[in-house]
Amino acid sequence: MDGVRRTRDGDVQRYLCRSCGYRFSPRPLQEKSCWVSNSSGALPFTRQICVTQPKGAKNLAEKEPQIEIAQREGTMQTGDVKGKIVEYSFWLLKQGYAKTTIEGRTRILKRLAKLGDLFNPESVKEVIAKQEWSAGRRENAVDAYSKFLQLQNMKWEPPQYRRIRKLPFIPAEVEIDALIGACSKRISTFLQLLKETGIRCGEACQLKWTDIDAENSSIRVTPEKGSNPRIFQVTSKLMSMINALPKGSSNLFHPNPNAMRRAYQRQRKRAALKLQNPRLMQISFHTFRHWKATMEYHKTKDILHVMRILGHKNINNTLIYTQLINFKDDDYVAKVAHSEQEVCQLIEAGYEYVCDYGANRIFRKRK
Numbered sequence: 001m002d003g004v005r006r007t008r009d010g011d012v013q014r015y016l017c018r019s020c021g022y023r024f025s026p027r028p029l030q031e032k033s034c035w036v037s038n039s040s041g042a043l044p045f046t047r048q049i050c051v052t053q054p055k056g057a058k059n060l061a062e063k064e065p066q067i068e069i070a071q072r073e074g075t076m077q078t079g080d081v082k083g084k085i086v087e088y089s090f091w092l093l094k095q096g097y098a099k100t101t102i103e104g105r106t107r108i109l110k111r112l113a114k115l116g117d118l119f120n121p122e123s124v125k126e127v128i129a130k131q132e133w134s135a136g137r138r139e140n141a142v143d144a145y146s147k148f149l150q151l152q153n154m155k156w157e158p159p160q161y162r163r164i165r166k167l168p169f170i171p172a173e174v175e176i177d178a179l180i181g182a183c184s185k186r187i188s189t190f191l192q193l194l195k196e197t198g199i200r201c202g203e204a205c206q207l208k209w210t211d212i213d214a215e216n217s218s219i220r221v222t223p224e225k226g227s228n229p230r231i232f233q234v235t236s237k238l239m240s241m242i243n244a245l246p247k248g249s250s251n252l253f254h255p256n257p258n259a260m261r262r263a264y265q266r267q268r269k270r271a272a273l274k275l276q277n278p279r280l281m282q283i284s285f286h287t288f289r290h291w292k293a294t295m296e297y298h299k300t301k302d303i304l305h306v307m308r309i310l311g312h313k314n315i316n317n318t319l320i321y322t323q324l325i326n327f328k329d330d331d332y333v334a335k336v337a338h339s340e341q342e343v344c345q346l347i348e349a350g351y352e353y354v355c356d357y358g359a360n361r362i363f364r365k366r367k
Contacts (some may be wrong), residue, residue, distance in 0.1 A: 030212065053331035081113050084152070091151050098224065100202055100257065105144035112145060121149070121156035128159065136163035168290040169282045169319070176291065179280050187264055189241040190253055191220075194285060197232045198292030198309055201285035202226060205260060207252045214239060227311030235348045239254070294320040332364040 004011045010023050027132045076177045085106060092102045112118055116127040128141050138161040146158055173328045193204055202224045211220045217239050245252060254260050264285065272280040289310070307318040335351055337343040338360050347353075351363035 032320050081118055083111065084118070084148075085109050087104070088148050088151055090145070103258070108144045109148060118148070119152075120153075120155075121145075124156075125159055129349075134163070135161050139163050169281055169287060170291055170294050171279060171287065173291075173295075175277065175279060176283070176288070177233075178275055178277070179268065179271055179283060182274060183267045184242070185241075186245060186253065187246060187260075187267055189238075190260065190264075191208075191288065191355070192238050192241055193234075194288035195249050195292065196234050196238055197230075198223070198289045198296075199230075199232075200227075200289065201257045201260065203227075205251070205253050205255050205257045208250050209247060209252065210250075212242060212252070214243065226313065228308075228313065230309070230311055237348060257285075258312065290321070293318070297321045335365070336364045337361045337363060 004013060006012075014025055017259070043219055045145060088109065089102055089106050090172050092105065097105075109118065112127055116123040118124065124145055128145075128262070131138070131141075133141070140158075142158045142161060146156070147154055176191075176195060180188045180195070183191060190204060193199070193200070193207075197219065199221050203221050206222050206224070207219070213219070217234055217236060219232050220235055221232065223229050242252065252264075268280060268283065272278055293306050293310055297307055300306075303315065303318055303322060306321060307315055310318060312318050334354075335346050337346055343363075344359060346363045349365070351365040354362040354364050
């Protein structure tokens with residue numbers, strides 16, 4: 001027995017007298033006209049039995065949290081765990097976390113619950129240690145589980161994991177263009193958008209048709225992760241690809257980044273096999289952001305310009321792009337424009353003007 005008496009006014013802790021074994025609850029003396037009976041006869045209700053305070057009395061078992069009882073007795077059911085995870089997701093939502101963050105942490109908790117006991121911190125530590133995860137993902141798992149324990153009023157000694165910062169993979173532009181050409185119409189439009197703007201995939205999924213200015217060939221981006229809002233001028237090629245998309249909803253693409261990512265990964269695998277280029281498997285959505293920042297820096301040598309394109313608020317996040325590629329001075333492709341139409345085509349293809357040669361104009365573009 002847990003020694004708790006349930007009344008209309010709430011739970012009351014009961015005590016057991018060491019001398020006579022009488023069960024009682026500490027309470028102030030009350031003046032009532034009723035009488036109670038015990039072994040020694042009738043006693044007025046205003047009298048206290050044995051002791052006036054719990055001092056010297058044996059306390060019955062304190063009420064334990066239901067989670068600890070279920071953990072000790074092994075009665076925690078799968079449905080209970082799922083319910084706690086749903087409660088955790090809703091709690092994160094009330095704390096103001098982004099939808100993508102909530103989904104990521106919920107997936108981690110489901111994985112931990114599947115492989116171990118979610119209410120046993122030592123079991124969770126063992127599960128995290130055995131996974132073939134990167135240090136960054138282990139750190140995310142520790143953070144997600146710490147928040148879960150905070151919600152359950154439990155504590156643990158979290159393991160120490162530190163993510164290792166690596167230089168991102170930067171593919172060649174011909175590889176990016178080949179990948180874009182090998183994907184479906186919607187995915188190729190999505191990739192072309194990432195290539196020209198360098199926005200995050202979550203920002204691209206949030207784009208609505210009202211954010212597209214076809215007349216001025218510009219796109220207004222709503223930021224995420226605390227970034228700054230931006231407006232991008234895009235090429236006529238991208239605008240024609242966007243206008244060719246079906247307008248069945250208010251969004252250009254699927255609003256869930258994970259759905260777009262799964263579709264892209266299937267098409268990327270097919271493209272890598274078809275083109276016999278395994279390097280394509282290293283190109284993620286975020287790789288396009290790295291590529292755009294790297295190209296912009298080596299074209300302008302202006303780190304503040306790159307910072308504004310990416311929407312960073314801290315320049316330290318942008319400085320990494322100053323050391324990714326060591327371009328050679330002669331690493332260019334040169335083109336000659338003989339007419340105004342050819343000039344426009346070269347500019348849209350990313351070529352920059354160099355000089356005039358007779359009646360023609362010289363343009364160049366990094367390989």
